Amino acid sequence: NAGVMQNPRHLVRRRGQEARLRCSPMKGHSHVYWYRQLPEEGLKFMVYLQKENIIDESGMPKERFSAEFPKEGPSILRIQQVVRGDSAAYFCASSPYGQNYEQYFGPGTRLTVT
Amino acid sequence: AQSVAQPEDQVNVAEGNPLTVKCTYSVSGNPYLFWYVQYPNRGLQFLLKYITGDNLVKGSYGFEAEFNKSQTSFHLKKPSALVSDSALYFCAALPSSGGYNKLIFGAGTRLAVHP
Numbered sequence: 650n651a652g653v654m655q656n657p658r659h660l661v662r663r664r665g666q667e668a669r670l671r672c673s674p675m676k677g678h679s680h681v682y683w684y685r686q687l688p689e690e691g692l693k694f695m696v697y698l699q700k701e702n703i704i705d706e707s708g709m710p711k712e713r714f715s716a717e718f719p720k721e722g723p724s725i726l727r728i729q730q731v732v733r734g735d736s737a738a739y740f741c742a743s744s745p746y747g748q749n750y751e752q753y754f755g756p757g758t759r760l761t762v763t
Numbered sequence: 764a765q766s767v768a769q770p771e772d773q774v775n776v777a778e779g780n781p782l783t784v785k786c787t788y789s790v791s792g793n794p795y796l797f798w799y800v801q802y803p804n805r806g807l808q809f810l811l812k813y814i815t816g817d818n819l820v821k822g823s824y825g826f827e828a829e830f831n832k833s834q835t836s837f838h839l840k841k842p843s844a845l846v847s848d849s850a851l852y853f854c855a856a857l858p859s860s861g862g863y864n865k866l867i868f869g870a871g872t873r874l875a876v877h878p
Contacts, residue, residue, distance in 0.1 A: 694865035697864050754799075
C-alpha cells in the first residue's frame with residue numbers, strides 16, 4: 650500500500666507565477682489535510698477536505714490560496730501570484746473515514762519563490 | 764489560542780544516555796497527543812500517540828512518552844539514545860473541539876546525539 654504521495658517534491662516559481670501542488674492520499678483514505686511549514690517553524694494547519702468538499706479552511710490565507718479534492722484525482726493546493734513569503738514546505742496528510750486522528754503525512758513539496 | 768510548546772530548540776545527548784524531549788500543551792478538552800520525527804528533506808514520520816488509557820505510551824524505535832494531565836505535558840523519552848535518533852521532533856495535539864480535525868504542532872526540537 651503506497652503512502653501519501655506528493656508532487657512535485659521541489660518547485661521553483663518566480664514572483665507572480667502560479668504554483669500547483671498535488672497530493673494523492675493513501676489508498677482508501679477519503680480525508681486530506683494540507684499543512685505549511687515555514688523555515689525553522691512547526692507545521693501550521695491550512696485546510697481539511699473530503700471528496701468534493703472543503704470541511705475546514707480556517708488556516709488558509711484569504712487571498713491567492715485555494716484547495717480542492719475532486720471526486721477523481723489528487724487534491725490540489727493552488728497558490729496564485731506567489732510571493733517570496735510563500736516559500737515553505739507544504740505537507741499533505743490523509744486519513745481514513747471516521748479516523749481523523751490517524752493522519753499519515755506525505756514527503757512534502759518544497760516551494761521556493763525567487 | 765490553543766497551542767503546543769516545545770521549550771527547547773535543541774537537545775544534546777551522548778549516545779547510550781537517556782533522552783527527554785519536552786512538550787506542554789494548552790488545548791481545551793481532552794486532546795489526542797502525538798509525537799512525530801522529521802529527518803532532513805523528508806516528511807513526518809509518526810512515532811506514537813496518546814488517546815486514552817495508560818499514561819505511558821510506547822511507540823516506534825524504542826521511544827515512549829508520558830502523559831501528565833495535571834501538568835498538561837507529554838514528554839518524549841528513550842532510555843538509551845542512538846546517533847541515528849538525531850532528527851527534528853515535533854509534538855502535536857488534536858483538539859476535541861472542531862471534531863479532531865486539525866493538528867496543532869509545536870515548533871520542534873532538534874535532537875543531536877553525539878557518539
